[in-house]
Amino acid sequence: MIMTDINWTHWSDLAVQAGINIVSAIVLWVVGRWFIGLAGRLMEEQLVARKLDPTLRRYAHSFLSVSLTVVLVIAMLGFFGVQTASFAAIIGAAGVAIGLAWSGLLANFAAGIFLVVLRPFKVGDVVSVAGISGTVREVGLFSTIIDTPDNVMTLIGNNKIFSDNIQNFSANGYRRVDLKTQLAASADHVLAIQLLRDKIAAIPNVLAEPAITVDLLEFSPLGPVLAVRPCCQPAHYWQVYFDSNRLIRETLAAADFPAPEQAMVVRQG
Template sequence: MDINLLLTNASSIVVAVGLQLVGAILLWIVGRWLIKFGMSLLTRAFKRSNIDATLLVYIKSTLGVLLNIVLIVAILGFLGIETSSFAALLAAAGIAIGAAWSGLLAHFAAGAFLIIFRPFQVGDFITAAGVTGTVDEIGLFVTSINTMDNVKTIIGNNAIFADTIQNFTANPHRRVELVAQLDNTVDPKVAIAALQQRLSQIPNVLTEPVPEVDILEFTLAGPVLSVRPYCHNDHYWQVYFDTNKVISEAGSAAGFPAPTQHYAIHTQAA
């Protein structure tokens, strides 16, 4: 056995494998750069064509995953690995993973339906799966919502699609619903007139529909008024808190007594 020949062949193999590995690494680096560059070009093109932000995020996520899979298969082919057998193995693994992770596939399908039916989009203020906040992103499997106390909450798409969805941004205006408790000694007509006058002076309250003030119910303390001004979605909380102030200030200005519960006690002689 010729030792020199073996060493020569071994060194040739090592050099060839090393070159292949270096080429594969370079191919990965260049491929990743090309994917990022292509995605940035695609994003700019979509933004110029006024593609909806929700659809843009979904397309980018899906396309990014597919391009990375293509890149991995190309690198395996460059290394001399039979990609057809790899594709069959990948398909078999996909079936096994799909059976084990059926929940993820359900989230993926729900994400597609959210894009198709559009019950909400990025930037909408919604309640979904028990979470209320502004939609930050709709992904392949999950949706991100920033709650009112600025907490980013991640929800599985299937949980959203299977539950009731409330979209507060869909309509051009909202109704603020508050109540004003009156004392039994206060004339409801006087209180209603005072509140209606002050409601019209709150900034951003709509004149159409007209703010509503009426008797809602009666309690032991006295009548309860429903106070319902309308406003644009962007001004909801400002109008909400200003209306609370108006209810308090109107009662104080008119000299209404604080509501207290009244009981009638009857005694019967033995």
């Protein structure tokens, strides 16, 4: 009977101690997470006050939250008597293994930070990166989303973008539209130049400065080739491109310019 009472008392003490440990763990976790949330909010306020880029703010917030959560877990284990030194070593070794396995992802992550800090482009810019041209929809943690002109969403690894050439068509105040037109060998190129310069200047969104360039570019077997180069704001590039092409055809046809024809000279000796 005495033995039974001792066993009951022993198991009761263990149950009470386990209950206390569970409650303590819950309290520590709740309080710790509250402090982590508070730290995140305070950091967010400081970053917003400094007008830091939203993407970089998300990076910083995620890094702080994950780091403090790992510290909280290790602190809880230490509080309950678990040897945290070996646990930290295991985490470090796992981190190294994961880093080696995910080296590509880490490279993309690092490149993403550089893209946000250096800002070679921003959301909404028209760019050409890693062989893909389109409009930037999002600069993400590991990849950048590009919408191509035919409306295809394309994800490109940030490391591939950062290690290749980057062309930003929206960065400067204007773009030059480069067109060519072939004249017949018998055509009056001086008249063609004047007509095209006057007509293209009237196209909507063509800039007066820099001035339109219409001049002789080269000669082909068909005759002289004219360079037609109006300038416009980046957002109007394709509108000016197509309107200029259409106007070149209509202007030369209305002025009765001869169509270029391949000529062949046969000599009999």
